Amino acid sequence: MARLARLALDDDEVGRYAVQLSAILEHVDAVRRLDTADVPPTAHPFPVENVLRSDIERPSLDRDSVLSQAPVAESGRFRVPRIMGEAP
Amino acid sequence: MTEYETVVGLEVHCELSTTTKLFCGCRNAFGDEPNTNICPVCLGLPGSLPVINRRAVELALRIGAALNCTARRSIFHRKNYFYPDMPKDYQISQYDEPINVDGWLELPDGSRVGIERAHMEEDTGKTTHVGGGGRIHEASYSLVDYNRAGVPLVEIVSRPDVRSAAQARAYVDELRSILVATGASDGRMEEGSLRVDANISVRPVVSAEFGTRCEVKNLNSLRSLERAVEYEVERQIALIESGGSVSQETRHWDEGDSSTHSMRSKEEANDYRYFPEPDLTPLVPDAALLAAAGEGVGAMPAERRHRLSSLLGAGSDLATRTDGSTDQVVTVVDLGLDELVHGAVAAGADPRLALARAANEAAANPDAARLLDPVAFAGLVKMESSGRLSATQSKEVLAELMANGGDPAQIAGRLGYEQMDTASLDAIVDGVIVANPLEWKRYREGDDKVAQFLLGQVMKSSKGRANGKLVAQAFASRREA
Amino acid sequence: MTATPAPELGSLAAIAACVRTGERSARAVLATSLERVRELEGDLHCFNEVTIEAAEADADAVDRIVRSGLDPGPLAGVPVALKDNLCTVGIPTTCSSKILAGWLPPYDATVVSRLRDAGAVAIGKTNLDEFAMGSSTENSAFGPTRNPWDLGRVPGGSSGGSAAAVASGIVPLALGSDTGGSIRQPAALCGIVGVKPTYGVVSRYGLIAFASSLDQIGPFATTVADAALALEVIAGHDPMDSTSLDRPAPSLLATLHDGVSGLRIGVVADFLSEESECGDAVVSAAEALAAAGAKVDEVRIPELLLGLPAYYVIAPAEASSNLSRYDGVRYGLRVDGPDAETMNARTRGEGFGPEVKRRIMMGTYALSAGYYDAYYGQAQKARTLVIRAFEAAYQDFDVLLTPTTPSVAFPFGSKVDDPIEMYMCDLCSIPSSLAGHPAASVPFALNPEGLPIGVQVLAPALGEAVMMRVAASLEASAPRSARGPVTP
Numbered sequence A: 001m002a003r004l005a006r007l008a009l010d011d012d013e014v015g016r017y018a019v020q021l022s023a024i025l026e027h028v029d030a031v032r033r034l035d036t037a038d039v040p041p042t043a044h045p046f047p048v049e050n051v052l053r054s055d056i057e058r059p060s061l062d063r064d065s066v067l068s069q070a071p072v073a074e075s076g077r078f079r080v081p082r083i084m085g086e087a088p
Numbered sequence B: 001m002t003e004y005e006t007v008v009g010l011e012v013h014c015e016l017s018t019t020t021k022l023f024c025g026c027r028n029a030f031g032d033e034p035n036t037n038i039c040p041v042c043l044g045l046p047g048s049l050p051v052i053n054r055r056a057v058e059l060a061l062r063i064g065a066a067l068n069c070t071a072r073r074s075i076f077h078r079k080n081y082f083y084p085d086m087p088k089d090y091q092i093s094q095y096d097e098p099i100n101v102d103g104w105l106e107l108p109d110g111s112r113v114g115i116e117r118a119h120m121e122e123d124t125g126k127t128t129h130v131g132g133g134g135r136i137h138e139a140s141y142s143l144v145d146y147n148r149a150g151v152p153l154v155e156i157v158s159r160p161d162v163r164s165a166a167q168a169r170a171y172v173d174e175l176r177s178i179l180v181a182t183g184a185s186d187g188r189m190e191e192g193s194l195r196v197d198a199n200i201s202v203r204p205v206v207s208a209e210f211g212t213r214c215e216v217k218n219l220n221s222l223r224s225l226e227r228a229v230e231y232e233v234e235r236q237i238a239l240i241e242s243g244g245s246v247s248q249e250t251r252h253w254d255e256g257d258s259s260t261h262s263m264r265s266k267e268e269a270n271d272y273r274y275f276p277e278p279d280l281t282p283l284v285p286d287a288a289l290l291a292a293a294g295e296g297v298g299a300m301p302a303e304r305r306h307r308l309s310s311l312l313g314a315g316s317d318l319a320t321r322t323d324g325s326t327d328q329v330v331t332v333v334d335l336g337l338d339e340l341v342h343g344a345v346a347a348g349a350d351p352r353l354a355l356a357r358a359a360n361e362a363a364a365n366p367d368a369a370r371l372l373d374p375v376a377f378a379g380l381v382k383m384e385s386s387g388r389l390s391a392t393q394s395k396e397v398l399a400e401l402m403a404n405g406g407d408p409a410q411i412a413g414r415l416g417y418e419q420m421d422t423a424s425l426d427a428i429v430d431g432v433i434v435a436n437p438l439e440w441k442r443y444r445e446g447d448d449k450v451a452q453f454l455l456g457q458v459m460k461s462s463k464g465r466a467n468g469k470l471v472a473q474a475f476a477s478r479r480e481a
Numbered sequence C: 001m002t003a004t005p006a007p008e009l010g011s012l013a014a015i016a017a018c019v020r021t022g023e024r025s026a027r028a029v030l031a032t033s034l035e036r037v038r039e040l041e042g043d044l045h046c047f048n049e050v051t052i053e054a055a056e057a058d059a060d061a062v063d064r065i066v067r068s069g070l071d072p073g074p075l076a077g078v079p080v081a082l083k084d085n086l087c088t089v090g091i092p093t094t095c096s097s098k099i100l101a102g103w104l105p106p107y108d109a110t111v112v113s114r115l116r117d118a119g120a121v122a123i124g125k126t127n128l129d130e131f132a133m134g135s136s137t138e139n140s141a142f143g144p145t146r147n148p149w150d151l152g153r154v155p156g157g158s159s160g161g162s163a164a165a166v167a168s169g170i171v172p173l174a175l176g177s178d179t180g181g182s183i184r185q186p187a188a189l190c191g192i193v194g195v196k197p198t199y200g201v202v203s204r205y206g207l208i209a210f211a212s213s214l215d216q217i218g219p220f221a222t223t224v225a226d227a228a229l230a231l232e233v234i235a236g237h238d239p240m241d242s243t244s245l246d247r248p249a250p251s252l253l254a255t256l257h258d259g260v261s262g263l264r265i266g267v268v269a270d271f272l273s274e275e276s277e278c279g280d281a282v283v284s285a286a287e288a289l290a291a292a293g294a295k296v297d298e299v300r301i302p303e304l305l306l307g308l309p310a311y312y313v314i315a316p317a318e319a320s321s322n323l324s325r326y327d328g329v330r331y332g333l334r335v336d337g338p339d340a341e342t343m344n345a346r347t348r349g350e351g352f353g354p355e356v357k358r359r360i361m362m363g364t365y366a367l368s369a370g371y372y373d374a375y376y377g378q379a380q381k382a383r384t385l386v387i388r389a390f391e392a393a394y395q396d397f398d399v400l401l402t403p404t405t406p407s408v409a410f411p412f413g414s415k416v417d418d419p420i421e422m423y424m425c426d427l428c429s430i431p432s433s434l435a436g437h438p439a440a441s442v443p444f445a446l447n448p449e450g451l452p453i454g455v456q457v458l459a460p461a462l463g464e465a466v467m468m469r470v471a472a473s474l475e476a477s478a479p480r481s482a483r484g485p486v487t488p
């Protein structure tokens, strides 16, 4: 789970979270056991549809100020260490 | 020996020609300075929220209609995975409720490829790998530009109906023509506005089940698509024939060594943890959206090819394709020059010559050609077919017409392309006969094959000004004399 | 430790009236607020950042508008505190997390612009549980906030800093965010009014997301009228938020004192356990409303008990996705590594605190292949059941009453090691979050130790007006001593 969530954890944390997560899972088990045969899911509290905007350009941010917030930038771009895998 | 059948399904990502991105007002443009078209939304800054671009929805519906799909209520999901080119580390994409489903595409050879879905999603940023020859694994670090992040895409997923490398190519070629014809995309593969992934498998011809497929990525041209399918089919057959089996994986086409390489096996496949995007509301293709989607959309390429071919007469001997069209017809429709040809023919131009000049010469500069006055173009074609201009002269005048406009007769006059008078032509013809006695003798003895040579000599001496038809007449009358 | 009543700041309307007429400058009002910060901030730690210079500039701008004869707006010169998960241009916005330390947003949240346009003067960014995950403000990377009623106790959370700033009289108004109770619970524990509006009434643009389908921004104030005025100012459609409802801001003040005569009020019996001082307060609140002319009845809605487990699936699931972007690439903390993947993991491993990591993992699990249907899918269906149960109840009642919290403010450290115990704090507040309904907490009583107890008023979607009417009626019948501001 920590790998999927991309979190580096030490052994202590892994042990502690494992215990806590199973306690939480036990607590939310009422939801898992619920009989919901003909109950539709609610993803959104309000059934609003087609909220759209016009295709009109708005000003972009100033590049230098955006890059000034980056941990590392180079040549107008965000710099990252080498990437091990290609995008899926 | 077992015979194998190729099975290909294609996933085509197409960038939409909107003014702004899918979820924000940043400019959707190719080739701008890095990180100049970015805002809190497309940069995934904390607290920012997406709002769907109406135009993108209209264009997606337009694509769906052109691909004979059913438009339906759709929702966006989040596809979660970490990658530096993704500002939010999730992609907003339509998952199990896409906007267009169940369509088909007819290829020029008459075959049909099913379309499973054509859904909307956002593009990622662009990563440049520094060091290691630009290859990802050998690079020392990478640089990210988010100008492309959030550009609207429609991903068109075909059914596994394609049965050869050539058909795969023809499918993408036709799809590209359709996307351009609808105005939904510029279809430029070289700029990445059209990107193709191919799911390729093979199976014994007797088998009803599909074989294990591999997904091949990085197909940047029609040529690499065709080659990659050929390569992958051979690789998979060889694997099976040698007693092995194909494993499901993602492979990368390497243009350099013309082969595919394994990227990631199924076991390492990502768990995308899709769930409905809570920041967006569902899309419903209501009357207003559908009307706007259809507005200003003309006929699709297949119909336009048919109309253009019919100018040549039924069962034309020029037809090289099963749908009765010619390569010239395909080119002209592809470049959107068919209205020009129709206009010229209506103004009295010879259809075959008009089509030829449009497909061969006008095509060299399609943007200018689309602006040509059909009547002026017709005038040019008529001057050529009546013999007033030679083919070479005609092409020159056309180039000038496209560059600066004007009247073809006046341009011809300005360029000195007055029709060569009979005396000058006779002199050149006689000169060629004197200079080539052997060929002349063979021609007189009835060897028509040499006529082309003699004509060529006259063209050369006249610097292309002689009219081919008149030259042929001149030789014929001298033979009979 | 006993708190004493603090000097009254005057209502928002009174402050604005003085500033608008030039009787008192916005700068002078601000000075009073900043003086109170100097007095109390050392004890309370309400703020991650007090933005004195920006506040002085804003106050001066208001005073200039007054001098020019223009209207500076209904909150002219009112000092406000902003929860530090609301983006403020050029001012650090951290979510009380190391991972965002030092980040300067390039834009203001919509609510921040609306407050400024109304003449309010923001004095700083308040402490919270990291990324709004918690009920005690103990999960802040920058240390906890203390409850002005008892410095040994938590102010509640996650908007603990905002609640404590209002409860201690530093500011008369603060904004918080509420995902499962993060406004109402600290309001109750700090003896002030806290309102979570209907989902979509207030724009979320610029609110750093915790759980997008639940998050709402709302006000903290010492009186119902002040909270109503603030909500009128910040509510209303925003085209930058697709989930913002396309309707005008609710009109609340006009009917605020119309009373409760004839209203049907349901007391949710499922949340009244025996021997609970918070439950007892609800019973006396119901009696007070009945005395004021309301028709009061008990109602059982057992489905609401599904809220807590459903919430602790849905909220972490959405959070796990919302918090993916903190990857060390574009802003905030980076802990370097030999490759991008390791850099991401180390940045997140060191940048997030324990509760955030716990919820990210819980949410990742609930969404992962093979578990989605059993957890996230089921929780969304449970959400439907909660909504249906409310719908049925609102056939018979205009508003519902519950305790805001199961207990009063608890001592530091008493729940922090037991996540489930901490999660129970939100038992009564979560159902209306899942339904997207409005809810308000009103200070109603003090327990024998002198700690405040809140009563929660629930209403159906867009029922803010009737909800605030009932809240005002409760406020009128509550002892003055039950509400802040207080001096610790």
Ligand SMILES: [Mg+2]
Pocket: B093, B121, B155
């Ligand atoms: Mg895709």
Ligand SMILES: [Zn+2]
Pocket: B021, B024, B025, B026, B037, B038, B039, B040, B041, B042, B043, B150
């Ligand atoms: Zn943008």
